[in-house]
Amino acid sequence: MAEAAISFQGVTRRYPQKKGSGDVIALQDIWLDVPQGAVTGIIGRSGAGKSTLLRMVNGLERPSSGKVIVNGHNVGEADPAALRAIRREVGMIFQHFNLLAMRSVYDNIALPLEIAGVDSARIKPRVNELIELVGLTQQAARYPAELSGGQKQRVGIARALATNPRVLLSDEATSALDPDTTRQVLALLKDINRELGLTILLITHEMAVVRDIGTHVAVIENGQIVESGETYDVFSRPQHATTRSFLTGVTGVAVPHFIADRMTAEPRSADDETVVQITFVGPHATDPMLARLTAELGVSVNIMAGAIEEIGDKPFGSLIVGLPASRTAEARAFLEQHGLFTEVLGHVS
Numbered sequence: 001m002a003e004a005a006i007s008f009q010g011v012t013r014r015y016p017q018k019k020g021s022g023d024v025i026a027l028q029d030i031w032l033d034v035p036q037g038a039v040t041g042i043i044g045r046s047g048a049g050k051s052t053l054l055r056m057v058n059g060l061e062r063p064s065s066g067k068v069i070v071n072g073h074n075v076g077e078a079d080p081a082a083l084r085a086i087r088r089e090v091g092m093i094f095q096h097f098n099l100l101a102m103r104s105v106y107d108n109i110a111l112p113l114e115i116a117g118v119d120s121a122r123i124k125p126r127v128n129e130l131i132e133l134v135g136l137t138q139q140a141a142r143y144p145a146e147l148s149g150g151q152k153q154r155v156g157i158a159r160a161l162a163t164n165p166r167v168l169l170s171d172e173a174t175s176a177l178d179p180d181t182t183r184q185v186l187a188l189l190k191d192i193n194r195e196l197g198l199t200i201l202l203i204t205h206e207m208a209v210v211r212d213i214g215t216h217v218a219v220i221e222n223g224q225i226v227e228s229g230e231t232y233d234v235f236s237r238p239q240h241a242t243t244r245s246f247l248t249g250v251t252g253v254a255v256p257h258f259i260a261d262r263m264t265a266e267p268r269s270a271d272d273e274t275v276v277q278i279t280f281v282g283p284h285a286t287d288p289m290l291a292r293l294t295a296e297l298g299v300s301v302n303i304m305a306g307a308i309e310e311i312g313d314k315p316f317g318s319l320i321v322g323l324p325a326s327r328t329a330e331a332r333a334f335l336e337q338h339g340l341f342t343e344v345l346g347h348v349s
């Protein structure tokens, strides 16, 4: 396997508190590899430790113990010169854009090149190329106050890419944007990831962001990673309650209200219907399994809700069905044998 772009190896971060109140443990024994060229989403609630984790990558924070390796460099042990070199390879974008109000779009994007001492003759073509990449040719002479939120974030992205970093960090970059603009900015990040082979590590509290561009995801809670893996796998078989709660409403379908209102945890009679969620993934996502269930086992299926979407470029189907209680075990075994996942949500009479 290719070397990870970023590797957190047993990282713990403590913040000492005033006497007697004990340390705050912001991160505890984090092991996580961020693959080269992937878009990895770190998702967690407020205070979970996301920012602390992200800030370790460019050395704004250092681990109390453990190592953070970025493009082969140990960030925690880097001296100031090595840290400057690491930071040139790591760009960052922010929730509130962090643009300089007194500089035009062009000059904001040129800034990191000026700081890096790039020859002024080489700055102009590079900035123009970046402006074109993020689609701001018409706005190059404008000032941040004259831009929409989405345009400001495009400037932030162009500025972050100016020095040709290998890694882009995103700190809630779409949290201040409306849903349409969010989709456009995420699409731009996805294009950049594909075209430039840039590794992206983003933190977010919205699973929809991970669904839309994350190839990999890690769920963080109370400073610990509770679940991680390829987005498709985590979305189709979430193992942890926190992951499940983040996924509610983001993928698949909900039980319609008129059924949810009548649903009970335990069956009340043998004539009940069992409400089952079926998840179709991978090569089986588009198989006509329900038709086969009826044809081969003679089990009637009552479809209550359903959707097919795309996650990580793969089809992901989710159906909520009612099955006769007396045939549920048999029907679930049949579906699972054919590579589908099933989960009993409740019972209705």
Ligand SMILES: Nc1ncnc2c1ncn2[C@@H]1O[C@H](COP(=O)(O)OP(=O)(O)OP(=O)(O)O)[C@@H](O)[C@H]1O
Residues within 6 Å of the ligand: 015, 024, 025, 026, 044, 045, 046, 047, 048, 049, 050, 051, 052, 053, 205
């Ligand atoms: N400089 C600090 N001193 C003391 N405690 C800190 C410091 N920075 C962060 N913490 C604590 O560490 C924990 C993790 O904070 P962090 O900012 O990483 O969380 P987060 O997941 O990014 O939250 P949010 O989404 O609200 O930004 C929190 O309990 C926070 O109060």
